[in-house]
Amino acid sequence: MLHGYCDADFAADVDTRRSTSGLVFIYNGGAVVWGSKVQPTVAASTTEAEYIASAVAAKKAVWLRRLCGFLSGRMLPANIRCENQSALAMIHNPVSSARTKHIDISHHFVRERVVDGTLEVTYVATGAQTADALTKPLGTVGFLKCVAGMGMGDKTAVQVAPVEEC
Numbered sequence: 001m002l003h004g005y006c007d008a009d010f011a012a013d014v015d016t017r018r019s020t021s022g023l024v025f026i027y028n029g030g031a032v033v034w035g036s037k038v039q040p041t042v043a044a045s046t047t048e049a050e051y052i053a054s055a056v057a058a059k060k061a062v063w064l065r066r067l068c069g070f071l072s073g074r075m076l077p078a079n080i081r082c083e084n085q086s087a088l089a090m091i092h093n094p095v096s097s098a099r100t101k102h103i104d105i106s107h108h109f110v111r112e113r114v115v116d117g118t119l120e121v122t123y124v125a126t127g128a129q130t131a132d133a134l135t136k137p138l139g140t141v142g143f144l145k146c147v148a149g150m151g152m153g154d155k156t157a158v159q160v161a162p163v164e165e166c
Contacts, residue, residue: 002027002068003079005124005149006057007131008049011042019043021053022134025064025078030151033060036134050084051110054091054121058110061119077117080110081124091121 004025011017018041024034037056043049061078069075082088091111113119130149132138138146147153 001076001079002061002064003081004033004057004061004064005081005129005131006050006053007083007129007135008039008043008046008053009135010046010049012136013038017042019049019052020135021049021056022131023053023057023060024131024134024150025057025060026130026149026151027064027068033064034131034134034150047084047086047090050082050087051090054080054082054087055108055110058113058119058121062113065118077120079120079122081122081129083124083126083129085123088121088123 002025004023007022008019009022010019012020016038019039020036021039022034022036024031026032039049039052041052043052057080061080065075065078068078082091091114110119110121114121126132128149130146133143133146133150144153
């Protein structure tokens with residue numbers, strides 16, 4: 001089954017205060033698409049940065065879903081996992097509020113795909129967010145955990161090699 005993770009770091013670029021979106025999609029246990037990119041606009045909140053990241057992931061998911069459907073003959077919804085509860089609430093609740101009215105219409109793509117059944121967007125705990133490695137620096141253990149989640153490392157043991165001192 002196809003599933004993905006999306007994440008954002010809020011305003012981490014110290015010069016422009018733009019956030020970075022990160023995504024990774026897993027198919028049959030291995031990463032098939034991944035990437036990170038600075039968002040085109042400055043997000044006003046963590047929620048907005050995560051919502052923008054989910055819209056980017058939704059566009060990739062729709063394309064991957066079609067490809068997987070063509071190859072397998074079954075068109076199942078793609079699942080995107082997001083760690084931000086506020087962004088999930090915006091995705092699942094189409095009611096606009098004064099706090100979210102400024103968000104660009106193009107970012108509402110993810111909401112429309114959830115409503116039409118193309119995508120499912122679900123919560124993932126921060127510690128299980130595989131896309132973290134694409135949006136922020138991590139320690140060795142966290143990085144190896146993300147790599148294993150992408151199907152590119154040993155899933156049974158995250159071992160840290162001893163580092164020789166200079």
